[in-house]
Amino acid sequence: MDETLHQILVKTRELSFKHRIRGLTIEKIADLLGVEKQVLQKYVKNKGDLIVQALEFERNSFKTIFDKNDFEGVNAIDILFTVSKELSIRFKDINPSLTAELRRYYPAVYKKHITDKYNFIFNKISINIEKGTQQKMYRSDLSVELIARLYIARLMDIHDPQLFPTEKFSFDLLFHYTIENFVRNIATEDGWAYYEIKKKSFNKGE
Amino acid sequence: MEEKFKNILRESSRLFLKYGLRNLSMDDVCRELGISKKTLYQYVENKADLIDKFMQLHIEEDMLCIYNPELFTDKNAIDILLGISKIVSDQLKDFKPSVTFELQKYYADIYKRFMDAKRAQVYEGISRNLHKGIEEGLYREDIDIEVIARLYIQNLEDVHTIEFYSGEEKPVDKVFKVMFESHIRSIANAKGLAYFEAKKAEM
Numbered sequence: 001m002d003e004t005l006h007q008i009l010v011k012t013r014e015l016s017f018k019h020r021i022r023g024l025t026i027e028k029i030a031d032l033l034g035v036e037k038q039v040l041q042k043y044v045k046n047k048g049d050l051i052v053q054a055l056e057f058e059r060n061s062f063k064t065i066f067d068k069n070d071f072e073g074v075n076a077i078d079i080l081f082t083v084s085k086e087l088s089i090r091f092k093d094i095n096p097s098l099t100a101e102l103r104r105y106y107p108a109v110y111k112k113h114i115t116d117k118y119n120f121i122f123n124k125i126s127i128n129i130e131k132g133t134q135q136k137m138y139r140s141d142l143s144v145e146l147i148a149r150l151y152i153a154r155l156m157d158i159h160d161p162q163l164f165p166t167e168k169f170s171f172d173l174l175f176h177y178t179i180e181n182f183v184r185n186i187a188t189e190d191g192w193a194y195y196e197i198k199k200k201s202f203n204k205g206e
Numbered sequence: 207m208e209e210k211f212k213n214i215l216r217e218s219s220r221l222f223l224k225y226g227l228r229n230l231s232m233d234d235v236c237r238e239l240g241i242s243k244k245t246l247y248q249y250v251e252n253k254a255d256l257i258d259k260f261m262q263l264h265i266e267e268d269m270l271c272i273y274n275p276e277l278f279t280d281k282n283a284i285d286i287l288l289g290i291s292k293i294v295s296d297q298l299k300d301f302k303p304s305v306t307f308e309l310q311k312y313y314a315d316i317y318k319r320f321m322d323a324k325r326a327q328v329y330e331g332i333s334r335n336l337h338k339g340i341e342e343g344l345y346r347e348d349i350d351i352e353v354i355a356r357l358y359i360q361n362l363e364d365v366h367t368i369e370f371y372s373g374e375e376k377p378v379d380k381v382f383k384v385m386f387e388s389h390i391r392s393i394a395n396a397k398g399l400a401y402f403e404a405k406k407a408e409m
Contacts, residue, residue: 146376146384153364154357163356177353181392 005043008033009057012050021051021101051106055113059120061090066124076132077183077195081202084179088172096161118152125151129186137191147186154178211249212263214239219260227257227308257313261320265327268297283339284390284401288409291386298365298379325359332358336393344398354393361385 011033019032026047030037044050065086071079102110126148132138157163158174183195218235225234232253236243250256281289309317333355339345365381390402 143380143384146381149376149381150364150384150388153360157357157360157364160360163360164353169353174353177350181388185388185391 002043004035004039005053008035008040008043008050009054012054013058016054016098017095021047021098022105026050048106048109051102052109055109059113059117062087062117063120065090075194076128076135076137077187077191077198079128079131080179080183081198084175085202088175096166099159100161118155121155122148122152132186132191136188137194138186139188142186151178151182154182207263214241214246214249215256215260215263218256219264222257222260223302223305226302226305227312232256254313254316257309258316258319261316262323265320265323268293282342282401283335283344284394284398284405286335286338287386287390288402288405291383294386295379295382298382303378321362324362328359328362329355339393339398344395344401345393346395349393354389358389361389 012029015029015032024032024047026040027037029047029050030040033040040050044053065083069079069082069086071082074082099110102113126144129138129142129144129147133140133142133144155178158171158178164174180195180199184192187195217239221235221238222230232243232246235256236246239246246256250259306317309320333351336345336349336351336354340347340349361382365378365385387406391399394402
């Protein structure tokens with residue numbers, strides 16, 4: 001990716017936490033990003049296009065976790081720890097009002113983003129369940145598809161501000177809960193023992 | 207509410223679940239139930255009213271009953287969950303997600319009222335069950351009752367959400383079983399888990 005475009009998208013992400021999308025014009029965005037409007041328009045057609053590209057950038061950034069780490073032959077539970085850690089570093093901030101705005105003003109773009117994102121996760125979590133089962137970390141009597149769908153439903157639930165208002169529930173905690181319950185639900189005795197040991201060393205920051 | 211009316215409601219709810227809300231007319235209901243239209247309209251104003259009334263009855267009879275502590279005296283918290291699971295699975299066997307979809311789409315007010323009442327019932331019942339299980343030493347002491355109870359009531363929607371069935375459709379009672387087992391496994395301690403597994407093997 002072009003370095004300027006990369007910078008634009010990184011900064012757009014930062015901006016999205018401080019400003020309402022609704023009130024922003026392309027001039028104002030260029031101003032906030034600290035680039036000339038003409039430069040910005042070389043890369044993005046308009047505000048809608050910037051949003052499309054920014055969301056794609058977000059999804060790609062999520063995908064690089066899997067490109068960066070070689071999970072071949074790695075224990076399924078270790079993979080969960082690695083991915084969660086990367087996620088909490090990269091996607092620490094979540095902004096429910098941004099989600100609400102996207103859903104309201106860019107419904108088609110938002111829907112595509114969410115569908116692509118969850119399809120990707122569904123695929124990865126299914127691989128994880130199969131891998132863990134082969135490694136005898138997870139039970140062998142599981143329906144991979146149903147467990148993966150349940151996991152997706154849970155992810156959607158913890159992102160739902162009506163169910164878990166952000167001022168009352170920390171997302172980090174909810175996410176940790178979801179992962180832990182996912183393992184609890186499917187682990188064999190050995191798998192669970194392994195998880196608990198890993199969790200201790202993980203909390204110590206090893 | 208008189209018994210005759212309750213029977214009409216129970217029977218019509220069965221019909222609507224079977225044939226769908228949109229497909230079934232008031233005439234169909236009368237014919238299937240073998241009653242006159244005059245009789246039916248003594249009790250309800252129109253189709254929406256009929257649907258509203260049997261949903262209310264469902265809350266009173268089925269929901270209140272399964273979360274009623276007196277129904278399960280001298281049972282431990284896990285037995286109660288298993289009891290509820292069995293009742294719900296049986297209820298869900300003939301259930302079609304499309305009916306929920308119709309309800310959401312064409313009778314949004316009724317659906318909302320129903321879900322609010324149901325959520326409140328289930329929330330209270332499941333919180334009570336969580337406290338009981340902790341006292342009995344079957345559930346972990348460190349569980350966050352509020353988070354678990356909220357996730358549990360969310361099952362009510364998740365199980366019915368059509369999107370959840372994207373891809374190959376799964377029987378709703380099977381989905382429920384997977385959710386239910388996940389709930390127990392996420393709260394039980396070692397003793398509770400051993401108890402659950404022994405019970406599961408029995409069944």
